[in-house]
Amino acid sequence: xxxxxxxxxxxxxxxxxxxxxxxxxxxxxxxxxxxxxxxxxxxxxxxxxxxxxxxxxxxxxxxxxxxxxxxxxxxxxxxxxxxxxxxxxxxxxxxxxxxxxxxxxxxxxxxxxxxxxxxxxxxxxxxxxxxxx
Amino acid sequence: xxxxxxxxxxxxxxxxxxxxxxxxxxxxxxxxxxxxxxxxxxxxxxxxxxxxxxxxxxxxxxxxxxxxxxxxxxxxxxxxxxxxxxxxxxxxxxxxxxxxxxxxxxxxxxxxxxxxxxxxxxxxxxxxxxxxxxxxxxxxxxxxxxxxxxxxxxxxxxxxxxxxxxxxxxxxxxxxxxxxxxxxxxxxxxxxxxxxxxxxxxxxxxxxxxxxxxxxxxxxxxxxxxxxxxxxxxxxxxxxxxxxxxxxxxxxxxxxxxxxxxxxxxxxxxxxxxxxxxxx
Numbered sequence: 241x242x243x244x245x246x247x248x249x250x251x252x253x254x255x256x257x258x259x260x261x262x263x264x265x266x267x268x269x270x271x272x273x274x275x276x277x278x279x280x281x282x283x284x285x286x287x288x289x290x291x292x293x294x295x296x297x298x299x300x301x302x303x304x305x306x307x308x309x310x311x312x313x314x315x316x317x318x319x320x321x322x323x324x325x326x327x328x329x330x331x332x333x334x335x336x337x338x339x340x341x342x343x344x345x346x347x348x349x350x351x352x353x354x355x356x357x358x359x360x361x362x363x364x365x366x367x368x369x370x371x372x373x
Numbered sequence: 374x375x376x377x378x379x380x381x382x383x384x385x386x387x388x389x390x391x392x393x394x395x396x397x398x399x400x401x402x403x404x405x406x407x408x409x410x411x412x413x414x415x416x417x418x419x420x421x422x423x424x425x426x427x428x429x430x431x432x433x434x435x436x437x438x439x440x441x442x443x444x445x446x447x448x449x450x451x452x453x454x455x456x457x458x459x460x461x462x463x464x465x466x467x468x469x470x471x472x473x474x475x476x477x478x479x480x481x482x483x484x485x486x487x488x489x490x491x492x493x494x495x496x497x498x499x500x501x502x503x504x505x506x507x508x509x510x511x512x513x514x515x516x517x518x519x520x521x522x523x524x525x526x527x528x529x530x531x532x533x534x535x536x537x538x539x540x541x542x543x544x545x546x547x548x549x550x551x552x553x554x555x556x557x558x559x560x561x562x563x564x565x566x567x568x569x570x571x572x573x574x575x576x577x578x579x580x581x582x583x584x585x586x587x588x589x590x591x592x593x594x595x596x597x598x599x600x601x602x603x604x605x606x607x608x609x610x611x612x613x614x615x616x617x618x619x620x621x622x623x624x625x626x627x628x629x630x631x632x633x634x635x636x637x638x639x640x641x642x643x644x645x646x647x648x649x650x651x652x653x
Binding site: 272273274275276277278279280282283284 | 573576577579580583584607610611614615617639641644645648649
């Protein structure tokens with residue numbers, strides 16, 4: 241009985257603590273402005289991923305991938321599996337390689353490197369590719 | 374000390390090899406077609422960048438001061454050094470170059486290619502560059518300001534901490550800059566946008582101005598950015614936050630309402646709008 245009471249008290253303490261914490265969290269969110277920094281990193285990376293995904297859908301990009309033996313569906317699956325930071329590093333790489341002059345060429349370089357040469361362990365450009373050898 | 378003598382020989386050999394490498398590198402001319410992916414005019418220059426004689430080790434602060442004086446600010450190398458210089462290191466770290474410019478209310482964005490460098494100079498913006506003027510084993514790190522170039526004459530013009538302008542052939546400049554990882558910094562007043570930097574980089578630079586509580590500069594930059602990229606709500610969102618930071622609730626509300634008109638579904642806009650309206 242004593243043990244049962246102790247457990248009940250324990251549960252009550254945990255629950256009320258949780259309630260207090262939850263209330264505080266909500267009040268805190270309302271007590272200050274949400275920062276520009278966080279919004280930028282949250283929403284611009286979404287844009288990056290959406291942008292890459294859209295580019296992958298283009299006919300010229302798709303036919304070029306097929307020509308080089310890269311399965312477009314696999315390319316999409318890989319892109320979807322990348323973290324925001326990895327997507328960002330691809331964007332940086334693309335900006336470095338090519339200042340927006342020829343998107344097919346750049347995308348292509350990136351994905352061929354990503355999908356083929358890195359995975360075959362010929363290159364080590366992206367540190368998140370899994371080398372299969 | 375015979376030991377010391379012995380040790381000198383491998384070092385000499387190493388220096389000889391490095392010197393040979395240097396000479397070979399000299400032979401490769403700068404090829405604009407290879408180094409540039411955008412078209413730039415044959416020559417360009419930025420008028421009005423002052424030449425300041427740097428004090429010992431102050432090439433970094435001097436570079437920031439030259440660029441800020443060019444844009445009409447009354448700052449000295451000592452003012453910048455107080456914000457940027459690391460006495461223990463006898464120099465100025467890259468991050469402190471950026472930070473000091475922002476703490477002075479400037480828009481500071483990095484560039485890292487010849488596209489960016491020549492593109493900015495063409496747009497009338499001087500660019501701070503990080504160079505290694507020494508050998509690989511004996512680096513002499515240095516900051517200078519590129520104020521012009523002439524592809525035909527094969528010359529890059531720098532204000533480099535001396536009272537005389539420095540003129541470097543492109544190939545030599547390229548080698549010294551490459552060893553600084555092509556690090557360049559555009560420092561501008563917040564109503565003048567870099568010509569080559571991506572939108573996200575400029576947004577982040579504006580948010581950084583908020584972080585150092587340069588709210589007025591941040592406000593100006595968000596306004597300037599919103600005029601160039603009117604379809605992106607983040608500029609209005611930042612503008613709202615920068616005005617809020619200065620206690621301007623009405624102005625913040627106007628900006629956040631505009632943000633909501635551009636992007637009705639973003640929870641962050643609604644949260645901040647509610648918060649501002651609660652205070653009014």
